[in-house]
Amino acid sequence: MSEFVITEQAPISLDISKYMHRTRDGKIKTAAKSKSGLAIKTTMFVLLTLTIYGFLTFDYKDIDMAKAVVGTWSNIKVVFGQPMLTYNTFPGALNALLVTFSLGALATIFGAIIAFFGALLCAKNIANPTVANVTKSFVAFIRAVPTILWVLIFTISAGLGSVAAVIGLTFHSAGYLVKAYAESIEEMDAGTIEALKASGASFWQTVFQAILPSSISRMTAWTFLRFEINFANALAVGAAAGVGGIGFDLFMAGNHYFDLRELGFITYVVVVAVILLEMLATRIKATVR
Amino acid sequence: MDNIVEKVLKPQNQTSVFIKRKRTFTLAFLGVAALFGISAAITNYDVIDGFESIPKAAYWMARNFIPDEKAWSRLPDILAKLSETALVSVAVTVCAAICAFFFSLLGTETTKTARWLARTVRIVAAFFRNVPDVVWAILLLFSFGQNILTGFFALFFATFGLLTRTFIETIDEVSASCVEALHATGATGLQTVFNGVIPSSLPEIISWVLYMIETNIRASTLIGVLTATGIGYLFDLYYKRMDYSSAGLVVTSIVILVITIEMLSNKTRKVIM
Amino acid sequence: MPILEFKNVSKIYNNITKALTEVSFSVDEGEFVSIIGPSGSGKSTILRCINRLVDVTQGSIIFDGHDVNRADKKEIRQLRKKAGMIFQHYNLVNRLSVIENVLHGRLGYKSVIAGAIGRYTEEEKEKAFQILAKLGLTEQAYKRCDELSGGQKQRVGIARSLMQEPRLILCDEPIASLDPSSSKIIMDHLSIINETMRITCIVNLHQVDVALRYAKRIIGITAGQIVYDGPPDELTKVMIYEIYQSDEGELITDVR
Numbered sequence: 001m002s003e004f005v006i007t008e009q010a011p012i013s014l015d016i017s018k019y020m021h022r023t024r025d026g027k028i029k030t031a032a033k034s035k036s037g038l039a040i041k042t043t044m045f046v047l048l049t050l051t052i053y054g055f056l057t058f059d060y061k062d063i064d065m066a067k068a069v070v071g072t073w074s075n076i077k078v079v080f081g082q083p084m085l086t087y088n089t090f091p092g093a094l095n096a097l098l099v100t101f102s103l104g105a106l107a108t109i110f111g112a113i114i115a116f117f118g119a120l121l122c123a124k125n126i127a128n129p130t131v132a133n134v135t136k137s138f139v140a141f142i143r144a145v146p147t148i149l150w151v152l153i154f155t156i157s158a159g160l161g162s163v164a165a166v167i168g169l170t171f172h173s174a175g176y177l178v179k180a181y182a183e184s185i186e187e188m189d190a191g192t193i194e195a196l197k198a199s200g201a202s203f204w205q206t207v208f209q210a211i212l213p214s215s216i217s218r219m220t221a222w223t224f225l226r227f228e229i230n231f232a233n234a235l236a237v238g239a240a241a242g243v244g245g246i247g248f249d250l251f252m253a254g255n256h257y258f259d260l261r262e263l264g265f266i267t268y269v270v271v272v273a274v275i276l277l278e279m280l281a282t283r284i285k286a287t288v289r
Numbered sequence: 290m291d292n293i294v295e296k297v298l299k300p301q302n303q304t305s306v307f308i309k310r311k312r313t314f315t316l317a318f319l320g321v322a323a324l325f326g327i328s329a330a331i332t333n334y335d336v337i338d339g340f341e342s343i344p345k346a347a348y349w350m351a352r353n354f355i356p357d358e359k360a361w362s363r364l365p366d367i368l369a370k371l372s373e374t375a376l377v378s379v380a381v382t383v384c385a386a387i388c389a390f391f392f393s394l395l396g397t398e399t400t401k402t403a404r405w406l407a408r409t410v411r412i413v414a415a416f417f418r419n420v421p422d423v424v425w426a427i428l429l430l431f432s433f434g435q436n437i438l439t440g441f442f443a444l445f446f447a448t449f450g451l452l453t454r455t456f457i458e459t460i461d462e463v464s465a466s467c468v469e470a471l472h473a474t475g476a477t478g479l480q481t482v483f484n485g486v487i488p489s490s491l492p493e494i495i496s497w498v499l500y501m502i503e504t505n506i507r508a509s510t511l512i513g514v515l516t517a518t519g520i521g522y523l524f525d526l527y528y529k530r531m532d533y534s535s536a537g538l539v540v541t542s543i544v545i546l547v548i549t550i551e552m553l554s555n556k557t558r559k560v561i562m
Numbered sequence: 563m564p565i566l567e568f569k570n571v572s573k574i575y576n577n578i579t580k581a582l583t584e585v586s587f588s589v590d591e592g593e594f595v596s597i598i599g600p601s602g603s604g605k606s607t608i609l610r611c612i613n614r615l616v617d618v619t620q621g622s623i624i625f626d627g628h629d630v631n632r633a634d635k636k637e638i639r640q641l642r643k644k645a646g647m648i649f650q651h652y653n654l655v656n657r658l659s660v661i662e663n664v665l666h667g668r669l670g671y672k673s674v675i676a677g678a679i680g681r682y683t684e685e686e687k688e689k690a691f692q693i694l695a696k697l698g699l700t701e702q703a704y705k706r707c708d709e710l711s712g713g714q715k716q717r718v719g720i721a722r723s724l725m726q727e728p729r730l731i732l733c734d735e736p737i738a739s740l741d742p743s744s745s746k747i748i749m750d751h752l753s754i755i756n757e758t759m760r761i762t763c764i765v766n767l768h769q770v771d772v773a774l775r776y777a778k779r780i781i782g783i784t785a786g787q788i789v790y791d792g793p794p795d796e797l798t799k800v801m802i803y804e805i806y807q808s809d810e811g812e813l814i815t816d817v818r
Contacts, residue, residue, distance in 0.1 A: 016691045019700040028687040030680070032659030032706045036492065039560040043495055051383040054376035058437050071432030072442075079428055102328035109325050144547035146507040148514055148521070149540055152528055157349050158342035162332035167339055167346075213310075232421055239423045240514045244332075247423060251515075254427030267424050274419045470653035470719075473613055474726055475642035475670020480677040484666055488657050 075260055083264035087257055088249060093269050100238055100245035101273070104230035106166045111173030111230075112223050118174065119181030120207065125190060135178070143175035151237045165243040169233055177226055184218040185211055224281040231277060235270065246270060354537025363535050367523060371542050373437070374519040375550075378505035381441055385448035386498045392449075393456035394482060399465045401478075410453070417450025426512050435517040443512055444505055455497055456490075464489040492561045499554035506547055564588035564624075565730060565762055566612065571621035573607050573786075581607040582786045584621070591729070594756045594763045596777030598770055600806050604786040605766040609732040612764075613645045614638050626729060643670035646723025650735035652715040654722075656708040660699060663707055663718050664690040667725025686725075693721045697751060713744025720751055731755070733765040737772065749776050770802055 021029040031037065085093065121127055122135040151168030158164045192214065196206045238247020246266060253262035329336065395402050396410030425443035433439040464486045471481045513521020520539060527536040566589040573582040581604045589595055597605050610616040611623060614630055623630040626644060633641055646667070654663045668686050669677045694700050697717045707715060716736060723731050733752065737745035753776055756763045767773045773780055774794045782790030782797070782805040790801050 016695045016700050019703055020687075020691060021704060028684060028691075029704075030659060030661050030665060030682070030687065032662070032704055034706055036561045036657075039557060040491055040495060043499075043557055043561065047379060047383050047498070050376060051380040054380040057376070058373070060438065061436055063433065063436050063438065068432045068434075068436075068438070072429055075428055075431050099332055102331040102334075105324055105328045106332065106334055109321060109328075140548055140551065141544060144544040144551070145540060146510040146521075146543065148511040149524060149543070152524070153350065153540075154342055154346050157346040158338060162334045163339050163342055166332070166334055167342055235421055236423045236511050239427070240511050250424060250427060254430065258431075260428075260431070263424070263427060267420060270421060270424070271419045274421075275415075278419075464655075466649070466651055466653040467655045469615065470647065470649060470722070471655075471666060471669065473615060473642055473645075473647040474667055474722065475639045476666070476677060477639070477669075477674050479674050480669050480672075483678040484658075484662075484669065484680060485655050488655050492657070 078260040079264035079267060081264075082261050083268050084261040085265045086259060086262055087253070088262065088266070093246065093249065093266060096244075096246040096249050097269055097273055100234045100247060101231060103162060103165050103169065103234040103238075103243075103245060104227060106162075107169035107173050107230045107234070108223060108227045110166070110170040111177050111226065112219075114170070114174040115177030115181050116219075118178035119185055120211075122178065123182040123185035125186055125188070125193060126206075126211070139175045139178045142171050143179075145171070147172045147233050148237055148240050151241045151243065155241065155243075160241075160243060162243070165234065165237055165241070168237065169230055172233070173226055173230055176229075177222060180222040180226075181215075181219050184215040184222065187218070188214045221285045224284055228274075228277055228281060231274070350537070353533040354540065355534060356538040356541070357534045359532070360534040360538045363527075364538065367520070367535075367539055367542055370520045370523045371539075371546060374509050374513065374521070375506060375546060377437065377441055377519065378444070378502050378509050381444045381448055381509075382498055382501045382505055385445050386452055386494070386501070389449050389452035389456055390494065393453050393460060394486070396453070396457045397460045399461050399468045399486065400482065411457070414450050414453035414457075417446050418454060419450070420446070422447040422508060422512060423515065426515050430516055437518050439516045440509055440512040440518050443516075444509055447508075448501055448505060452497065452501065456494060459493045459497070460486055460490050463493060495561060496558050499557060503547065503550055503554060506543075506550065510543065563591070565591045565626055566764075567624040568608075569622045569624070571611065571623060572619050573604075573611065573616065574619045580786055582611075582618075585783075585786070585788055586621075587781060587788060587791055589762060589764065591762055592756070592760045593779060594753065594765070594777050595779045595781060596765045596767050596773035597781045597783060598767055598773050598805060599783035601768070603783050605783060606734050607786075608783070609647070609734050609764065609766060612730075612732060613642045613647060639670055643726055644729045646726045646728035646731045648716070648719045648723055648731065648733040648736045650738045652707075652712075652719045654707045654715055654718055657706060659704050659706060660694070660710070660718050660721075661687070661690055661703045664694060664721045664725050667722040670726060690721070690725060693724050697721050711744070712740050713747055716740065716744070716748050717751065720748070720755070724755070728761060730762045730764065733763065735766050735768060738768055745772070752776070 023029055088096075118135060118139065122132040122139070124132065127135075147168055150171045151164055154164035154167045158167070188211065192210050193206060196210050201209065234245060235247040235250070237243055238245040239251040240247075242248055242251070246269065249266050250263065250270070253259050253266055328334070392410060392414070394400050396407045396414070398407070422443045425446050426439060429439045429442050433442070467485045467489055468481050471485045476484065509519060510521040510524070513519035513523075514525045515521075517525075520543060524536055524539045527533070527539065568585050568587050571582055571585045572580075574580050585604075585608065597608060599605050607616055611618050612625060612630065614633065618631055625641060628637065628641060630641060655666070662680070665680075665682050665686060668682060672681075691700065691703065694703055697720060699714065699717055699721065702710060702714060707718060710718065719736075720731075731752070736752070737748050740748065749772060752763055752765065755761055765773075765777065774797070777794055780790065780792065780794050780797055781788060782801065784805050784807060789805055790797060
């Protein structure tokens, strides 16, 4: 209680100018001296320079910009303003949507299982550092190859179809989730693991009694986020590699039948599906927490 | 106090927690298993084929992806297309980020714009986020043809939508409190943005930009396959000609590029945060 | 003549939540007033109505002879310049230097562009250093605010508000996130500012004992209504219990 008694202020040094940093022309500086400020400026400068250099050196192939923009604008109006199916039926489109959804689901399930064990190998708080580094490098390599290339590579050994698509999607999915799961495990309380180890629990007992229960909600959130991405990727490889699903229908509508209205209708089906998926994911994430 | 002791000591309660947890796990497991079964049936997915394909593909890659002399002679072409793809990714991300930043300022709660304006911004961002880049690419192909700009705009729209939402969240999270204080000093909206919003959210924003550059390199490879541009086109070309050693060199060069960018980004992130 | 007058002020959030009901009081120039009450009782709302961070639903607030509610954008800016504000969580721009944060107190005086690009005069910078010296922060001037301790951050908050040359300082739970010794330093500074510079202070506090020690007048508020307004020595245990209503009141009266 006696702490709160008003005391006289400490005497202040009148010579404050010695604390002022000045520029060459004698003005008082205000900015903090920090590495991060310099790094931010450098990064922005480099990125802007690369952007400008890019625009100056791109091969535009003598495109008539005005014509292309006007044409695209009228195409956009047709796609989003007059959607209509001609070559496809509505049940057919829904079926294709279901195929894409299933491809995404399979890749997510495989990816999650692989990633769970992968994360145990590379989470800092439980893994052996050497094993962790090897796993991390391997995962970085897997992630660096674009999904479409994995799909095309697997098409050669497994044929054009769902196996190539699912395995191709699984690679990147697992790589992404290993990183996310490992972070979820690393965020858990270090004391819990220590306490269990001290009580003589085996590695797998620690995993299933401590690690899984305390990080399952974060892992679930990441898994659903990845499912949304996998759905989009399944759609994309469907279009680019021709492995089927609604992505392939998009490709056929645009690049084969040249039918903007068909493209529009399928786009709407996709957009509604994406929004529903996002809402579902938000709800499941909320119930898990 | 007595209440707490009772709660802890009552064995019934404790077991019921375990039973409940067990039940949730069992239900979740059955749900996932059912989803797996149905999905496999719909897509005609053969589990055994799937497992067998992995060692097969690995063996095949090891045999065919070794670059031979012909592949090495194509290295200049490959590097040119690779740098084009990398530059497109950087340019797309930077342009989309600049637009998204100004756009997101109209949609945040922190800057307190009119409610109808903030809502419109969010709806527009949701539109661009939810229309897949593949759709934009197919649509743009009609008028832009097999041009570098087709991929540029397709990725621009998707990146713009995603970054706008992310920036709105970042700005609201990072700068809401200092913006309130700046308003209280009598600062105007523009002064608040320059003195409060930008300095406090810039590191997060740059971190997102670096992440998107990395993502867009992969995305533009795919768009390249679809629109016959960039490194994606080159891979597709060699792949269809069954010139697998050149295709392998393309894959290797992409891997090196992406990992380099990832490492650079991580280093930069550590310094700026 | 009062510098601040509340006349039957009511505030209802989103047409449902009643934050303030018919609040009336006036504050004379140079007073040190502490507003006490449980969390959610409307203390913060009172302060934020004064500088129009919050718009009142009914009633009028006269600050320095102007009706706050009738002020247009330009006049609000003028009003805010004259009222400094200090926050529980300091609300500094953490990535900028201490001196830059102090200079933010001048933004209300500058043209939009000069303020936006952060062009300050040498006099303003020297003034900022003098204020920092008074608060014992000169050595920290070029540090980034996220390198400071909580107590130091709050002193930067005080410096920023002094930079405004305010007639009134509004403090919203200034010591709620601080340890006892930093709290004492902050309260001492506010007290000295009030006495030597004759700046009126209105301080929201959760800690009754601190309020009793520093304030010359206490306003007790419960559920958006004033239940006590008078000197600290007339505030009885029964009154404190009434202000806090719950068990919390018992705990706090124990301290006394």
